[in-house]
Amino acid sequence: MTQISIVKLTPALWRVRFDNQPINLIDSQTVVELRAIVEAAEADPEVAVILFESANPDYFLAHWDLADDGALQASLPPGSTGQHPWLDVLIRISKLPVVTISAIRGRVRGAGSEFVLATDIRFASRERAVLGQFEMATGVVPGAGAPARLPRLVGRGRAIEIMAGAEDFDGDLAERYGYVNRAISDADFQDFITAFAARVARFDRRAIAELKQWVDPLTLPDDAEFPPQLDAFFAAVSRPEVLAHIGRLFDQGLQQPGPVEERLGEYAAQTAEPSEAVS
Template identity: 70%
Template sequence: MNHFTITKPSSSLWRVSFDNPPVNVFSSQTIIELRTLVDAAETDPDLTVILFESANPDYFSAHWDLTDDTSSLASEPPPVTGQQAFVDVLIRLSKLPVISISAIRGRARGAGSEFLLATDIRFASRERALIGQFEMTTGVAPGGGAVSRLPRLVGRGRALEILAGADDFDGDLAERYGYVNRSIPDAEFDEFINSFTHRVAGTDRGAVAEMKGWVNEMTLPDDQEFRPQSDAFFARLTGPEVSGWITRAFEQGLQQPGDLEERLGTRGFEV
């Protein structure tokens, strides 16, 4: 894989590190690799936990690659759920019969945040995590599931604040809102993550799958909620307002380490 490195400390635990320099953007290639990973996870009889983390301490996943035209997906098998490819793989991820955990250091915005929302459990570094849905700064609503997943996690008012305000949330505020499960001091982060993942990996795989299936029935959005959101996103993506924002943002350093990407939640409306 080009964007993910998988290590398997045991048969029940996979550690998946996202590594797509310079700022870990999501792209068609990421979707293809994530689909391969989900295919394998669905059929592995021993797997209990997948831990997602980043090789870049400053960027868990900056956002979608705004230079990607998705043409490479044309030769791939059709999406299993019938949804747009990114949404499809996130739906499948959320329904895996294993526990998926995100260990968040660095920035996770847009598609990066939507990936986090599709995982079961999210832990954030208190000092290093910044997460948010910046899309409204560009003139388009999120299309990868945030509109459906966030209200179920944080409630209606806070979901609207996150989506409309398009600002960054640090670890503590994200925890207070329910955007993440827990904010952990960075000095204690690795120890906590290792302890929790090994604890869950040691439980009975069948019982985990059974328990998660019941929770899914009560908490996951219906798949059909996502289609209008992704359709509207792609319809607006090529419009003059969004295209103009993208052009100006690249001129100011989008998708490269620097002030714009570091403070995108603050600077997005200024582009």
């Protein structure tokens, strides 16, 4: 593991920490390491809770690394779902017979947002968390599950607002919309997360698995919903106007620490070419 560390606080409670400096981008290596964690959890009869957190207080998972060529992902053997490796990881995380928790401090956008949407519970630091699906500002639709998961969480209108508006949401607004379960003051955040995870991890693992068996079919998207969304994403990112827009963002500092990544929703909108359909 070069990007992700795992500490088994007890047999029932795992703490998984993202640490891909400088801003915790997601790339093919992230997928490889997350798949290894998922496979370990699927095979472990004792784990009951997995807590995901970040070593970087400013970035939980920034977004997908747009410089990643995907070759490492393409070399992976098919996962158990038979889907694209990133989709495979997200689907399997959502269906683990354990409680998965995202402890969000810092920024989580794009594919990072789609990761936390695949976990069971999302807690956000009121002062430090920033969430968003910025893709529409660059001319593409989110491709790894947000159009399928967000409406089930926040409702149709708010889901379209989040994705079409491509703006950043702070912890309080994300809580109000249902994007996260709860926003907690940053001073109390670590203590709350640790206590909650430890509390659930003490419960009967079989009961947790049974709870997920009842809740999942009623709340999770069908696996068939995901591939067309990812196909549309891949088709969109190859369009010249999208590549040009992403290039302008790179010129201003995309994927480096600084104002573009700090306020990506704002910068992505500012660098967009006006639509020809708008007079």
